[in-house]
Amino acid sequence: MTVTTRPITLADKQAWLEMRVLLWPENPHDHRIEVGRWFAGELAEPQAVIIAADGAKPVGFAELSIRAYAEKCDTRNVAYLEGWFVLETERRRGAGRALIEAGKQWGRKLGCSEFASDAFPGNKVSIAAHLATGFEDAGVIRCFKQKIQKQD
Template sequence: MEIARLREADLDGFVTELWLPAKREMAASMTGYEIDERDGLRETGRSHYRSRLADEGTVTYVGREDGERVGYVSAELRGPAPIFEDVRECHVSDLYVVPETRRRGAGRALLAAVEEWGRLRDCAHLDLNVDADNEAALALYEASGLTAERYQMQKPLD
């Protein structure tokens, strides 16, 4: 698998082939989230990732097999509240692999790329959020050495 940073020239294909399918899949599996399918949705994605390209504190890697986009990972540098010792964190905000490519190492390779990016920026650790019932993602993350440190709890406010 080839892994490279997202480039401006790749934004259209990235948004159409990876970002939108990832967000649609996420919305389908999460209560209370729906995609706003208005006109301009692709431009919203392009604009969001275009701004990330200029930000040194963020990264997006795209994985390809045989020239086809098969997944991506996005991360950003974070720090704790100002009262705590300054420790950098590498936070994975998105990791997505197209369904037909899953369980063949793409997710592991993308995660390894962003781990190295965090190491090179003196991050103390990598963190991410995952749905409690996403067994495939949990297995990938556990096999990659991540452990649950806290729980995010939620209650609908109807």
């Protein structure tokens, strides 16, 4: 497989949608809406989507943004890997690494000197892939939430 990376095009819309559903299967209908709104210019994030392709066939994607802050980073305005996916049949062939390199290059062009990401603590495949592509473990945080009652 010869993997290339490039910015997403409208021709990739269906493939991106299908891969997003594989990565985040909880709400497939929401992905269709988000992808449509993103291509219509109605969503600010992700700021960029990179496609990994084997010839003309999309085999993976990276969704990128710039975050003002990322855990354990020393700088502001950190390039951030919001979503990263490679089709299971295409893994361990260089597509994931190529997407990471393209993401770093994107961030570098925008003046970033750090690249960050996250993964759920139990997602061993994602953690291993991050470590294999040069990310350092910045630790685990636990998130909390609380509802705010409306005032009458």
